[in-house]
Amino acid sequence: MKYYQFQKKIENFPYFSLKDLELILKTKLNKSLKNQLSIWEKKKYTLRIKKGLYLLSRPDILNNLEPMFLASKLYDPSYVSLEYALSLYGILPEIASNVTSITTKKTAKFKTPLGNFVFRNIKFEGFAGYENKKCFFTSYNIATPEKALVDYIYLNKKQMKTEKSFWQSLRINLDQKFDLEKMLFYGKLFESKKTDLLLNSFKKYAQSEFY
Numbered sequence: 001m002k003y004y005q006f007q008k009k010i011e012n013f014p015y016f017s018l019k020d021l022e023l024i025l026k027t028k029l030n031k032s033l034k035n036q037l038s039i040w041e042k043k044k045y046t047l048r049i050k051k052g053l054y055l056l057s058r059p060d061i062l063n064n065l066e067p068m069f070l071a072s073k074l075y076d077p078s079y080v081s082l083e084y085a086l087s088l089y090g091i092l093p094e095i096a097s098n099v100t101s102i103t104t105k106k107t108a109k110f111k112t113p114l115g116n117f118v119f120r121n122i123k124f125e126g127f128a129g130y131e132n133k134k135c136f137f138t139s140y141n142i143a144t145p146e147k148a149l150v151d152y153i154y155l156n157k158k159q160m161k162t163e164k165s166f167w168q169s170l171r172i173n174l175d176q177k178f179d180l181e182k183m184l185f186y187g188k189l190f191e192s193k194k195t196d197l198l199l200n201s202f203k204k205y206a207q208s209e210f211y
Contacts (some may be wrong), residue, residue, distance in 0.1 A: 001036060003045055007056065014061045015073060015138075018052045034138040049112050050074060055182040067099045067115055068142060069164070074110050075119045078103040079130035079141035091176050095145065102127065102143070102151055120155055126189045129182075146179055150186040152197065157194045171192035174206055 010016055010024055022029055037054070040046045042085045047055045053073060055061065082100035086092040103119045104127050110117045129147025132139050143151060147171075160166040180203055187199040 001033065003036075003040060003121060006007075006036070006040075007045075010056070014056045014058070015049075016054055017164065024082055033037075047113050047116070050110055053116075062114075064135075065114065066081070066140065067117075068140040069135050069138055069149055070112070070114060071101045071117050071119075072114075072118055072140040073135050075101065075103055075105065075108060077105075077127070079127075079143055081143035081148045081151045083152070085143050085145075086152060088142075089143060089145045089148065089176065091149065091173050102130075109130050120151075122151065122154065123190065124153075125191075126154070126186075137171070144182070145176065146182045147186050149178070150183055150190075154187070154190050154192060154195045155190065155196050157198060160194065160198065163198060163205070166198060166203040167202070172205075178202075178206070180206075 010021075013020060013024055016024070018029055021033075025033075037046065037202075038207055041048050044057050045118045047057050049055055049070060055065075068084075070080060071080055078101040080099065081102045083092065083094070083096040084098065084100040087094060087096045098116045098118045101117065102122055104124050105119070105121065107121045108119045110119075129150070130141045130143045142148075152170075160171075183199055183202065184196075188196050
């Protein structure tokens with residue numbers, strides 16, 4: 001199969017897995033087509049995001065590609081949270097170097113041609129508090145500001161020496177308005193006394209009562 005023929009068949013599927021190809025092309029993948037995929041990858045017609053997952057390397061796709069969409073395809077179920085979401089919302093001043101997500105699967109990391117992706121594991125009961133957002137040709141899940149912060153607290157609570165030092169080290173933008181009731185609700189999902197302690201102290205921090 002010529003590349004232009006292949007591209008025409010999958011033009012409505014700019015990202016695809018090997019299983020997707022069998023459905024789109026209505027045929028079992030044979031050795032010849034697998035070899036073609038390898039050749040197209042070397043010619044940079046396609047990008048391999050991970051084993052068995054590809055992306056058409058077209059400017060209209062790459063220029064509109066949302067990293068959070070890729071995160072959703074790399075590891076499912078998952079939703080974007082932690083440092084990446086907190087930076088995106090303007091809650092933390094630092095720009096996140098990795099796209100960070102929450103999953104109920106085991107913790108994992110992926111290095112791809114389009115960036116690095118980190119997935120942190122939490123218990124099933126805490127997998128909540130996210131929204132579905134539409135992007136160029138698909139959608140992705142991202143935590144609300146409150147849940148992104150609660151996820152971060154839960155996964156970093158062991159760093160706490162005192163409540164005051166924990167909050168001060170985060171350098172949270174307190175111009176951001178938080179729903180404290182939502183934060184306490186999400187915190188309860190983790191059944192963690194230390195997480196509850198930090199969340200109950202957040203109001204004091206937000207009102208600058210630690211100073």
